[in-house]
Amino acid sequence: MSPRLQLLFEQLPNLLGGHLSLAVPAIFVGVLISVPLGILCVKSAAVRGPVMTVISLVQTVPSIALLAIMVAVLGGTIGYRPAFIALLVYSILPIVRNTIVGLDGVDPAMKEAARAVGMRPAQQLLKVELPLAFPVILAGIRTATVWVVGIATLSTPVGAPSLGNYIFSGLQLRDWQRVLFGCVATMTLSLVLDQLIALIETSLQKRRMAVVWAATAGLATLLFVGLAPQLFRSTANGFAGMATGKSRTSSATPGAVDKLPPLANQHIRIGAKGFTEQLILTELIADRVRAAGGMPKRLGNMGSTIVFDALAKNTVDVYVDYTGTLWSTVLKEPEPIGRAAMRVAVAGRLYDDYGIVALGSLGFENTYALVVQADQASSRGLRTIADLTPLAGQLRIGGDPEFFGRPEWERVRSLYGLSGIQQVGMDSTFMYQAVADGQVDVAAGFSTDGRIDAFNLAVLDDPEEAFPPYDAVLLLSPEAAENRPLVAALRPLVNRFSVAEMRAANRSVDEDGTTPREAAQLLWSGNPVAE
Amino acid sequence: MNVPAIELENVTKAYDPGKPPAVRAVSLSVAQGEVLALVGGSGSGKTTTLKMINRLIEPTSGSIRVMGDEVTTVDPVLLRRSIGYAFQGVGLFPHLTVGTNVAVTPHLLGWEADRIRARVDELLTLVDLPPEIYRDRLPAELSGGQRQRVGFARALAAEPRAILMDEPFGALDPITRDALQTEFRDLQRKLSLSVVIVTHDMTEAVLLADRIAVMHEGVLRQLGTPHELLTAPADDYVAQLIETPRRHSDFIESLMHTDSSGAGERS
Numbered sequence: 001m002s003p004r005l006q007l008l009f010e011q012l013p014n015l016l017g018g019h020l021s022l023a024v025p026a027i028f029v030g031v032l033i034s035v036p037l038g039i040l041c042v043k044s045a046a047v048r049g050p051v052m053t054v055i056s057l058v059q060t061v062p063s064i065a066l067l068a069i070m071v072a073v074l075g076g077t078i079g080y081r082p083a084f085i086a087l088l089v090y091s092i093l094p095i096v097r098n099t100i101v102g103l104d105g106v107d108p109a110m111k112e113a114a115r116a117v118g119m120r121p122a123q124q125l126l127k128v129e130l131p132l133a134f135p136v137i138l139a140g141i142r143t144a145t146v147w148v149v150g151i152a153t154l155s156t157p158v159g160a161p162s163l164g165n166y167i168f169s170g171l172q173l174r175d176w177q178r179v180l181f182g183c184v185a186t187m188t189l190s191l192v193l194d195q196l197i198a199l200i201e202t203s204l205q206k207r208r209m210a211v212v213w214a215a216t217a218g219l220a221t222l223l224f225v226g227l228a229p230q231l232f233r234s235t236a237n238g239f240a241g242m243a244t245g246k247s248r249t250s251s252a253t254p255g256a257v258d259k260l261p262p263l264a265n266q267h268i269r270i271g272a273k274g275f276t277e278q279l280i281l282t283e284l285i286a287d288r289v290r291a292a293g294g295m296p297k298r299l300g301n302m303g304s305t306i307v308f309d310a311l312a313k314n315t316v317d318v319y320v321d322y323t324g325t326l327w328s329t330v331l332k333e334p335e336p337i338g339r340a341a342m343r344v345a346v347a348g349r350l351y352d353d354y355g356i357v358a359l360g361s362l363g364f365e366n367t368y369a370l371v372v373q374a375d376q377a378s379s380r381g382l383r384t385i386a387d388l389t390p391l392a393g394q395l396r397i398g399g400d401p402e403f404f405g406r407p408e409w410e411r412v413r414s415l416y417g418l419s420g421i422q423q424v425g426m427d428s429t430f431m432y433q434a435v436a437d438g439q440v441d442v443a444a445g446f447s448t449d450g451r452i453d454a455f456n457l458a459v460l461d462d463p464e465e466a467f468p469p470y471d472a473v474l475l476l477s478p479e480a481a482e483n484r485p486l487v488a489a490l491r492p493l494v495n496r497f498s499v500a501e502m503r504a505a506n507r508s509v510d511e512d513g514t515t516p517r518e519a520a521q522l523l524w525s526g527n528p529v530a531e
Numbered sequence: 532m533n534v535p536a537i538e539l540e541n542v543t544k545a546y547d548p549g550k551p552p553a554v555r556a557v558s559l560s561v562a563q564g565e566v567l568a569l570v571g572g573s574g575s576g577k578t579t580t581l582k583m584i585n586r587l588i589e590p591t592s593g594s595i596r597v598m599g600d601e602v603t604t605v606d607p608v609l610l611r612r613s614i615g616y617a618f619q620g621v622g623l624f625p626h627l628t629v630g631t632n633v634a635v636t637p638h639l640l641g642w643e644a645d646r647i648r649a650r651v652d653e654l655l656t657l658v659d660l661p662p663e664i665y666r667d668r669l670p671a672e673l674s675g676g677q678r679q680r681v682g683f684a685r686a687l688a689a690e691p692r693a694i695l696m697d698e699p700f701g702a703l704d705p706i707t708r709d710a711l712q713t714e715f716r717d718l719q720r721k722l723s724l725s726v727v728i729v730t731h732d733m734t735e736a737v738l739l740a741d742r743i744a745v746m747h748e749g750v751l752r753q754l755g756t757p758h759e760l761l762t763a764p765a766d767d768y769v770a771q772l773i774e775t776p777r778r779h780s781d782f783i784e785s786l787m788h789t790d791s792s793g794a795g796e797r798s
Contacts, residue, residue, distance in 0.1 A: 113622035116587055117635050117685070118612030131626045 007515065008166065008181045017225065018161035019189065022083055023152045024223045027145050027193075030091030034144075035137065037092070038099025039125065051096070059093045063151045066090070067158050071306055078302070078310040083155030083162075090151055091144040098140025102133030138201050142194050149190040153182065157274065158306060159299040159316070163189070168274055168301035175513070193222070262485030263294030271310060271319035274301040276509050276516070277366060277448055277502065281320045281472075283520035284493065292489035305329065312354045317480040318490065322366055324468035326350065334407075336468030339365070343471055355478030359487065360494035364502045367470040368408055369447040369459045370397070373435060377458040384461040385416045388442065393420040398431040399444030409444070412466040432457060447499055450507025472502075497523060534599040535560040536693045536725030537567075537584060542593030544579050552591065553579045555749040561693070564723040568740035570733055570772065576749040581695050581729045585614045598692050612636050615686030615694035619701055621678045623670040629655070629681050630666035636689040654684040657718065676707035683715065687722075696728040700735065712739060734776040745769050 041048040061069070066089065070082035106129050114124040130137075153164030166182025169175075196215050203211035268289045272278040279300060286296035299307075299316060308330060310316040323342045327333050331349050336342065347358035370385055381387065388395060403409055404423050413419050424440050431443040436455035445452060447459055447470075474493060480486055505523045508514040514522075538560040545552035554576040561567045569577040582588040584595060586607040595602045602610055623632045630651050637647045652662040658680035670678055679699060686694050699715075700708045716739060719726060730736050736743045737757045744754045745768070753765035761777060764770035 109618070109622055110624065112587065113618055113624070116585065116611055116616040116618070116622075118608055118639050118689075119635075120608050123639065128624060132624075 004175075004177065004513070004515075005181075008178060011165070012185065015161055015163050015165050016185065016189070018165075019149070019152055019163045019186070020222055020225055022080070022087055022155055022160060022162060023145075023149045023189075024193075024219075026084055026087035026148050026152075027091050027141070028223060030088050030095055030144055030148070031141055033088075034092045034095035034140075035099050038096045038137075039103065039130075041096065041100050042103040048100070052100075055093045055096060058089055063090065064154050064157070067154055068303060068306065071158050071309070075313070077313060078159035078299070078306060078315050080160050082158050083152070083160035087148050087152055087155070091148050094143040094147065095137070095140045098143070099133065099137050102136030102140075103129055105136060106132045134204075135201060138197065142197050145193045145197060146190050149186060149193060153186055156301045157303050159271065159302050159310060161299075165300060169279060171274075193219075196222075263289060263292040263489060266294045266483075266486075267297050268294045268480075268486060269297045269299055269315070269317045271302055271307040271316035272298070272300045273304055273307060273319075276450070276506050278320065279516040280505050280509060280519045280523065281362070283517045284523060285318055285320075285474075285490065287520060287524060288489045288493060289486070292485060294486070294489070311356060311475055311477045314477045314479045317477050317483075317486070319475055320362065320472050321475055322470040322472055324367065324470040326473075327468065336408075336465075338465060339469035339471065342469050343473070346473070350475070355481075357476045357478075357481035359474040359476055359490060362472040362474060362493055362502075363495040363497045364448060364499040365469060365471050366446055366448040366499075366502070367462075368403070368467045369445055369452075369462075370412075371432070371435060371443050371445050371452055371457040371459050372441065373438070374456050374458040376441070377460075382458075382460060384463050385412065385418075385466070386463065388421075388460070389417045392418045395442055396422045396424050396440040397442040397444060398424045398426050398434045398440035400425070400431075403444050408467050412462075415464045415466045448502045448506055450503055450505070450510045453503055453507050454511045501526075533563050535596075536563045536565070536598060537561040537727060538594075538596040538599075539580070539584075540594040540596075542580070542583060542595060543591050544576075544583060544588060545591045551749065553749050554583070554590075556593070557746075557749075557751045558593075559744055559751065559754055561725055561727055563725050565741045566719060566724075566726045566728060566739055568736035568743045569727060569729045569746060570731065570736045570743055571746035572731060574748070575746040577729045577731075577746045578697060580746065581697055581727055584693075584695055584727065585611045585616065587611075612640055612689060613692050615689070615691035617679075617682050617686040617694065617696040617699045619698040621670075621675075621682045621699075621702075623678055623681055623685070625670050628667050628669055629660070629673070630662070632670065632681060633684045633688050635685060640689055650688060651684075654687055655681075657687075658684045659714070660684075674707075675703055676711060679703060679707075679711055680714075683718070687724075693725040693727070696726060698730055699728070700730075715739065733772050734779060737773075737776045745772060 037051060041051050058066075063086070067083060067086045070086045071078055074082050074085075110128055110132060111124065114128040119127060152162050153167055155162050156164035156168045163182050163186045166178050166185065170178030170180075170182060196218050199215040200212055200219075203209075203215065268285075270282050270285050270289070272282040282298050282300060286298060289296040299310075302310070302316075304321075304325065307316060307319055308321065308326075311319060323339075323346045324336065326346050327336065327342055331346065337345065343358075343361060350356040350358055370388070372382055376382065380391075399409075404425060413421075421442075424434075426434060431440070432445060432449070432451040432455045434440045435443040435457055443457075445457075451457075452459060474490060476487070476490075501523060505519045508522070509516055509519045540558050542554060542557045543552050544554040557576075557580055559567070569580055571577045579588055583590045584597065584602070586602055590603075597610070597614065623629075624635070627635070633651045633654055634647045637650060642650070651666065655662040655665055660677060660680055665673070665677070665681075670681070673681065682699065686696070700711060703711065712735065718724070728736075728739060733743075740757070742754060742756050743760055745752045745760070747768050753760060753769045755763075760769060760773045764773055
C-alpha cells in the first residue's frame with residue numbers, strides 16, 4: 001500500500017466514527033419522530049396539510065445552507081449538534097411521506113375487517129394498518145438513510161468530522177485520490193446500511209427471524225459505535241462540541257504546570273477554513289499543542305464566519321484568520337487602513353467586542369497580489385503595480401470574476417491608473433497557468449499561493465497600499481486566552497514565518513504532493529523549501 | 532319462548548338528509564338457530580342493514596337488539612367481539628398466519644393462551660383444515676376455498692351469539708362454492724348458529740336460508756320462507772327475483788326428461 005493511501009486509512013476509524021455518530025442516530029431519531037408524525041397526518045387532515053407543506057419546504061433548502069443555518073439557530077454552536085439536527089431534519093420527509101402513503105394504501109376492506117373483528121382504533125393501527133404499511137415505511141427509511149449518509153459529508157464545514165473531511169480536504173489539495181477515497185467510503189457505508197435494512201425487510205417477509213435479529217444486531221452495533229464516542233467524550237472530557245463553557249483551564253494553575261506537561265490531557269480544538277494554507281497552519285498549531293502534551297482536535301474546512309463565531313462561543317479554541325477579512329466581514333469597516341494600524345485596530349476591537357485575543361501575526365500576509373512572469377518582470381523592469389500604468393492599454397489581467405467586482409480592485413485601478421486594462425474572468429485555479437502561458441499578462445492572485453513559485457511568477461509591490469493588508473493572525477477564544485500553558489505553547493509561532501516560506505510550504509502541498517503535516521514540520525524547522 | 536337472536540325494529544339509515552334513506556324503517560327478527568338471507572340488488576340496502584347489526588354503520592333511527600340487548604347501549608367494540616363476521620373477499624389479515632387470524636377475536640377478548648390454541652385447533656379441524664398442516668401458514672399459501680374456511684373459523688372463534696356474513700361465497704368457483712355451501716349448512720345445523728347472510732344470489736338464498744328478506748331501494752319488500760316466496764310473492768319485484776332459481780330448476784328438470792337427440796335443439 002502506498003504511504004498516501006496508508007495515511008488515508010489511518011484517518012478512517014476517526015472519520016468513519018464521526019460519520020456514523022451523525023448519520024445513524026439522526027436516522028434513528030428521525031424514525032422515532034417521523035412515523036408518529038406520519039400517523040398523525042393520516043388520522044387528521046388538519047395536521048396533514050401544514051406538516052407536509054413545512055417539511056417539503058425545508059427539504060428544498062440546500063443542504064449546505066441548512067447546516068449553516070443550524071449553526072446560526074444554535075447561536076453559533078458548531079460541531080456535532082448543528083450537523084445532527086440538520087441531518088435529522090433531512091431524514092424526516094421521506095419517512096413521513098412513506099408512512100402516509102403506506103397507511104393510505106392499506107386496503108379499506110382490511111381496515112373494515114379490523115373493526116369488524118372487534119379491534120379498537122389503536123389496535124387497528126398497531127395490529128393491521130402499520131404491519132401492512134410496513135414495507136412502504138421501510139422503503140422511506142431506506143431513502144432517508146441514503147440521503148443522510150450522503151449529506152453527512154457536508155457536516156465537515158460546520159466542524160463535525162465525517163467522511164466529508166476526505167472530500168473537502170481532497171478538493172482543496174487537488175488530491176483526487178483523497179476525494180475518491182471519501183466518496184467510496186461514503187458510498188460503501190450507504191450501501192451497507194441500506195442493505196442491512198433491506199435484509200431485515202426480506203427476512204421479515206420470509207419470516208426468517210434469525211436473520212432479522214442478526215441484521216438488527218448489526219444496525220444496533222453501528223448505532224452503538226456511532227453513539228459511543230459522543231457518550232464517552234461527554235462524560236470523559238465534558239466538551240467535544242457538545243458542552244460549551246466548561247472550564248478547561250483548571251490544570252493551568254502554577255503548581256500543576258510545574259509537575260505535569262503543561263497541556264496534559266487537554267483537548268485543543270483547532271479551527272480552519274477550507275484552503276491549503278489553513279490545513280498547513282492547523283498542523284503547525286497541532287504540532288505545538290502536541291509538543292506541550294495536549295491533544296489537538298482538528299476542525300477543518302469550516303466556513304469563514306462559522307469558524308469565527310465558533311471561536312467567539314468558545315467551541316473552537318484557536319485558528320488563524322487574516323486582518324483584512326476580519327476588518328471587513330467582522331468589524332464591517334468599508335475602507336482599509338494601513339497594515340500596522342489595522343493589526344492594532346483589529347486586535348483591540350476583537351478583544352473589546354468578543355473577548356477574542358489576537359496572539360500576534362504569524363509574520364506573513366496573504367493578500368491579493370498582482371503577479372506577472374518573472375522573466376517579463378526583469379526584462380521590462382516591472383517591480384511595482386505602478387510600473388504597469390504606462391502599459392495598461394495593451395495588458396490583459398486574469399482573475400476570479402468575483403475579484404473584479406470587489407472594492408479592492410476599484411481602488412487599485414483608480415490609484416494606479418489601470419482603467420485601460422482588459423479584464424479576463426477565469427477560475428482562480430487556472431489564472432497562474434494562464435500568466436505562465438502568456439494567455440494573460442497579469443493575474444490577480446494571492447501572495448502566499450505556492451503556484452507563484454511553481455510557475456516562476458513574480459509579485460508586484462503595492463506601494464500605495466491599494467490592497468487591504470491581510471496579515472495572518474493567531475486568534476484565541478476568550479477561554480483559550482486564559483489557558484496560560486496553551487498561550488505559552490503557541491507564542492513561538494508569532495512572527496516566525498515569511499511570506500516566501502509560507503508560499504513554499506503551500507507549493508509543496510499543492511504541487512509536490514507533500515502532506516500538510518509534513519509541510520508544517522518543514523515550515524517549523526525553518527526549511528520549507530523541500531527541493 | 533326464546534328471545535330472538537337478532538331483532539330490528541323500524542331501523543332507518545340516512546347518509547345524506549337531502550336524499551332518500553339507504554335503509555327505510557326495516558323490521559325483522561332472526562330466531563336462535565335460524566338462517567336469514569338478506570337478498571337484493573346493489574343499492575338495495577342489504578349490506579347497510581347487515582353492518583348496522585354490529586354497528587360498523589350506526590343506524591339513524593330505530594332499535595336493534597342482539598339476544599335481547601339494545602346494541603346502542605353497549606360499547607360497539609365489545610358488541611363486535613360478540614358477533615362473528617365473515618367477509619366478502621374473506622378479509623383475512625395477510626401478514627398473520629392462519630392460526631393467528633382465527634385467534635384474533637379470542638385474543639382481543641383476553642382468553643388464555645392454552646384456551647385460544649385449543650379453540651383454534653378445534654375450529655380448523657371443524658372446517659376440515661388439519662391444524663398441524665395449516666395453522667402456521669399464511670393466507671397467501673391457501674386456495675380461495677381454504678381461505679373462506681379460515682374465514683368461517685375466525686367468525687366462529689369467540690363463540691359468538693350470532694354470525695353476520697357478507698357475500699361469503701361470492702368470489703369462489705362454482706364447485707368450491709357448492710361444497711362450501713353444503714359444509715356451511717351442515718355446520719350451522721350442528722352448532723345451531725344464528726346467521727344473517729347477505730347475498731344478491733336468490734338461488735344461494737333459497738339453498739341456505741330458513742327465511743329470506745327481499746330488499747329493494749332500502750325497503751323490506753317481503754320476508755318469508757323460500758316456499759312462501761315461491762308460492763306467494765308479494766309483488767312483481769319479488770316474483771322476478773324468485774323467478775331465477777325457479778327457471779333454473781325447471782330447466783334442469785326438463786333436461787332430465789329430454790333424450791340426447793333433443794340436445795341440439797336447445798341452442
